[in-house]
Amino acid sequence: MRDVAEIAGVSLKTVSRVVNTEAGVRPATAERVDAAIRQLGFRRNELARSLRHGRASATVGLVIGDVANPFYASIARAVETRARSGGSVLITGSSDEVGSQERELVGMLLTRRVDGLLVVPAAGDHGWLAEEVRRGVHIVFLDRPPHGLVADSVVFDNVGGGRRAVRHLLAHGYQRIAIIGDAPSVHTIRERYDGYAAALKEAGLPVDPRLARLSPHDAEGAARAVRELLTLPEPPDAVFACNNRMTVGVLHALRAARAPLGLVGFDDFELADLLGVTVVSGSAVEMGGRGADLLFARLGGDDRPARRIVLSPTLVARGSGERVSEEPA
């Protein structure tokens, strides 16, 4: 910028004015400055700018489990779109759902003075984040509510979604319904399990612990769990898979075993229609978008009490949960 000023034969401040399109610069002068800027290929240093200016690095942070998981990728895309329309860029980090990684990531983001944070929290307490919030960091929680502090969040109605999935299976004649999910320490899984159990109870059916497999972390683990279930003396006749990873694993296992069990998965996924998989799902795009809106409102000065936005998942019947196997249209 100093170089630009020198070439244009003006002071540093005048260049700053031109760059920021402030008023009070004679057109002729501005012209000269612009020419110098082009000649040098000058780009304002945003780091220096936000250092001086105090707040506003025009950068927001997003912490998710894994960008390679389409559910998270959709969230990331929605947040990015909102951010860019407001002139901000997005730093995305994958925590692998591990608390220590999440904490490290948040640290790296805060150290770079992001204006705000969107976080899909890993299991565990987040009291340590309360400290940051108290210090003025704006955080919005996605998919799972914060544990140990009050803050904005956008979540799905997981209990309702789980109940709907299982009711659907029951309505189609399935009786022994298994549930496959990640560890119940993950908030969403616990809630979906609660919905599962509630639906069974209201139908007067027992909640058989042998049919609950809440430990697999990935598709392979889910497939293994299904194989085990199939060897039970009284195997299940249907499965409720708690998220997209689980559903993929269940599909593989069922196909390999040529076992025509009923199936409803939580979360939609590409090609689910071709595979005829019935799902209960909410919109990741909407979750990311609403979360970003919430965050930018806070950054804009909104200081109303923390809000929790609950999105309702919907059931999409495609054949796998309806007993009579239908060819998808």
Add this chain to the structure above:
Amino acid sequence: MRDVAEIAGVSLKTVSRVVNTEAGVRPATAERVDAAIRQLGFRRNELARSLRHGRASATVGLVIGDVANPFYASIARAVETRARSGGSVLITGSSDEVGSQERELVGMLLTRRVDGLLVVPAAGDHGWLAEEVRRGVHIVFLDRPPHGLVADSVVFDNVGGGRRAVRHLLAHGYQRIAIIGDAPSVHTIRERYDGYAAALKEAGLPVDPRLARLSPHDAEGAARAVRELLTLPEPPDAVFACNNRMTVGVLHALRAARAPLGLVGFDDFELADLLGVTVVSGSAVEMGGRGADLLFARLGGDDRPARRIVLSPTLVARGSGERVSEEPA
């Protein structure tokens, strides 16, 4: 940091020493400083640090078409992993394959003084980037080579992959093979088309322009193209789909029309095995990883001539390209 110094009763520089774990601080002093840091919840301002220190904001930028596309998401994940193991974070931006958006994104990243850039370039000339490169910005191109400048790149052998896909179909008795892809202005598509044409020619078959549909940008467009092809007087008996989006569209259209055409797609995708889709694909994870390695080597001072790394795609036969429809294992 000044506050920390005050509370600990030391000078600013001493705090800096402790924060950077430089030598020459008495343990007792360091202890006091650490206590003050904890008390205040102090975090070093990385922006100020890199402003002073000149280079190294420990941030790299990645420009891709769309994070929500699993192919790009895999690249992003691989880059992120490499970046973090080196203490850097990743700013990811989606260009939607539009040149103007790409340019805007690169501008936003450069303005934030990222240490380096990984770019999957949209179609068009990139001479404007040459200017930046000349100025010392490190850029590595992914998936498509740069046009209009010399720089490191990691690409697939697209011609070879396209040829292999079509040879495979020919070997299994298909004769009229259509090709569906994005616009040939996209480098990868043009190359894959060349491979397609080469395979036909070496088999002594004509390259029928009516069977080439190189205009759809998304899955829906690809599906439309297939529907059109099926109404031809002499419809194709097989399709080569040029990327994962196209393959998805083709699958939908073929399934809807109950048309058992042969199909080989470029790029692998989740559940392709369950759908029995034969693909030719390279590893997005390897592409991202190798690209990141290249970039970090440059950032580390490597100034050898620009390199181009070519990854070979492999063919995975799953049924859709082998005439005799096989149940996947």
Add this chain to the structure above:
DNA sequence: ATGAAAGCGCTAACAA
């Protein structure tokens, strides 16, 4: 309409 000086939070270079 333009410029000079101070300072954002930090580190490099040099004292003490």
Add this chain to the structure above:
DNA sequence: TTGTTAGCGCTTTCAT
């Protein structure tokens, strides 16, 4: 072992 000074590139405040 510790502190002082200067300055990274910019914006703010106050002059001119």
